[in-house]
Amino acid sequence: MSKKILELRNVRHSYQMGQKTIDILKGVNFVLDQGEWCCIYGASGSGKTTLLNLIGGLEIPQSGKITVCGEVPAEMSGNQAAAFRASRIGFIFQSYHLLPELTVLENVTLAGTIAGQSFHAARKKAMQLLSTVGLEHRIAHRPMELSGGEQQRTAIARSLINDPALLLADEPTGNLDPDTGSEILKLFQSLRQADPSRTILMITHNLDIAALASRTADLKNGILSNR
Numbered sequence: 001m002s003k004k005i006l007e008l009r010n011v012r013h014s015y016q017m018g019q020k021t022i023d024i025l026k027g028v029n030f031v032l033d034q035g036e037w038c039c040i041y042g043a044s045g046s047g048k049t050t051l052l053n054l055i056g057g058l059e060i061p062q063s064g065k066i067t068v069c070g071e072v073p074a075e076m077s078g079n080q081a082a083a084f085r086a087s088r089i090g091f092i093f094q095s096y097h098l099l100p101e102l103t104v105l106e107n108v109t110l111a112g113t114i115a116g117q118s119f120h121a122a123r124k125k126a127m128q129l130l131s132t133v134g135l136e137h138r139i140a141h142r143p144m145e146l147s148g149g150e151q152q153r154t155a156i157a158r159s160l161i162n163d164p165a166l167l168l169a170d171e172p173t174g175n176l177d178p179d180t181g182s183e184i185l186k187l188f189q190s191l192r193q194a195d196p197s198r199t200i201l202m203i204t205h206n207l208d209i210a211a212l213a214s215r216t217a218d219l220k221n222g223i224l225s226n227r
Ligand SMILES: Nc1ncnc2c1ncn2[C@@H]1O[C@H](COP(=O)(O)OP(=O)(O)OP(=O)(O)O)[C@@H](O)[C@H]1O
Pocket: 015, 016, 017, 024, 042, 043, 044, 045, 046, 047, 048, 049, 050, 051
């Protein structure tokens, strides 16, 4: 039987702008099983990033329930939830979000030590992952000294350091030229080939990526529906 990695039940979220409440998510129901790679489509402003931030715990939903690997981070204490997310969820952002003062190797290693790995183990794993993403010759560079594609590959290595059960990616090729975008696409493909149990939820406008995914879903009018 397939294992449920992610479940959303009636998730609602709105933003308050002065007197006005803007409803963004209006009752999202969604299940993702282990090994699925789902791409989410939706117009700009439809709430895709909001949805990913809620799943990744960067924001708390106003109502509804988000279950990750059978556990509900919103019901844990702050520290417990942070530790749970750090070890179970990998996050890839459109704008990379690397720490500018740290080197490539330090950026990736830190994500491992924050989740409880020893420095030695995290550093070794970081070296392996950076080599997988083709950056072994750039480990001493700081993010400013990298191209966009290299920064995104660093962010992908960082997202994998704790072997997350769930990988969330918010337009990972959105800021890249088409050639660099297809390099990242190939990287995701090879990650999946190396480990087909990897579960990925990705926002993308890139049709080449979406064509490789096992499923697509549309976010429209605050509701997420399978295609
Ligand atoms: N902190 C906030 N306060 C108020 N409104 C917000 C806030 N964050 C997002 N919004 C609004 O919520 C809506 C959804 O934003 P979101 O970033 O989730 O969209 P998106 O689907 O990711 O769009 P894009 O494709 O452009 O990245 C937008 O209309 C945005 O203006």
